[in-house]
Amino acid sequence: MNENGMKILIVDDSLLDRKLLCKTLQNLGVKNEVLQADHGEAALGVIARNLNGISLMFCDYQMPNMSGLELMEGLLKVPDTSRIPIVMVTASSAEESRKAAYAVNPALAGYVIKPYKPDEVLAVIKPYVRL
Numbered sequence: 001m002n003e004n005g006m007k008i009l010i011v012d013d014s015l016l017d018r019k020l021l022c023k024t025l026q027n028l029g030v031k032n033e034v035l036q037a038d039h040g041e042a043a044l045g046v047i048a049r050n051l052n053g054i055s056l057m058f059c060d061y062q063m064p065n066m067s068g069l070e071l072m073e074g075l076l077k078v079p080d081t082s083r084i085p086i087v088m089v090t091a092s093s094a095e096e097s098r099k100a101a102y103a104v105n106p107a108l109a110g111y112v113i114k115p116y117k118p119d120e121v122l123a124v125i126k127p128y129v130r131l
Contacts, residue, residue, distance in 0.1 A: 002112075003017060005034055005056060005086065005109070006032050006033065006053065006055055006130065007033045007034070007035055007049050007053045007054050007086075008025065008032045008033070008034045008035065008054070008056045008057070008058070008125075008128075008129065009034075009035045009036070009037065009043065009046055009047065009050075009054050009056070009058070010022065010034060010036050010037070010056040010057075010058045011036075011038075011039070011040065011043040011057065011058065011059045011060060011063070011068070012036075012038070012039045012058070012059075013038055013039055013060060013062070013063045013064060013072065014060070015038070017089075017114065018025045018036050020040065021058060021085070021089070022034050024025050024035075024116075024118050024121055025121070025125075025129075026053035027072055027118060028118055028121065028125075028131070029095070029131045030125070030131060031129070031130040031131065032055065032056075032129050032130055035050065035054070035094065035123060039063055039064065039065060039066065040063055040065065040066030040067070040070065040071040041065065041074045043057075043059075043071060044074075045070075045109065047075070047084070048079055050077075051080055053079070053130075054084050054087050054126050055084075055085070055129065056084070056086075056087065056125060056128040056129060057084050057085070057086045057087070058066075058086075058087045058089050058111065058112075059071060059072060059086055059088055059092075060089055060090065061067055061085070061088055061089065061090035061092060061101070062090065062091070063090070068089075068090070068101075069100060069101065072086055072088070072101075072105050073104050073105075074103055075122065076102060076104070084127050085107075085109035085127075086105060086108060086109055087109050087110040087111070087112060087124050087125070088101045088106075088108060088110070088111045088112070089114060090111070090112075091113070091114045092112060092113070093113050098111050105115075109124060109128065110123075110124030110125075112124060124129065
């Protein structure tokens with residue numbers, strides 16, 4: 001794990017979904033600080049202010065203005081942000097959505113479908129967090 005990066009960023013336009021994921025992380029015993037953004041543009045600002053501090057990002061697939069795929073695509077083009085492991089979180093169980101996410105980012109840290117089980121989240125985040 002990157003010792004500089006100890007924060008987790010949750011990007012989701014749904015406040016409820018952000019709260020649920022925060023609670024899931026807390027219940028799993030995650031000690032990392034959790035940052036939140038309610039859309040892609042806000043996420044870019046949070047990342048800019050915490051450039052070396054983010055060890056993992058959860059990104060909602062479907063958001064207005066800038067989709068999770070568009071956000072991820074933009075982050076991958078910049079060397080300083082391309083190193084951030086990204087977990088795509090989505091309500092879509094369609095295989096096309098999964099394939100599209102991995103086409104944009106073959107190194108995707110995970111793909112979690114809502115509603116998820118805590119053990120699914122734990123399996124994905126273990127390499128990136130403090131428990």
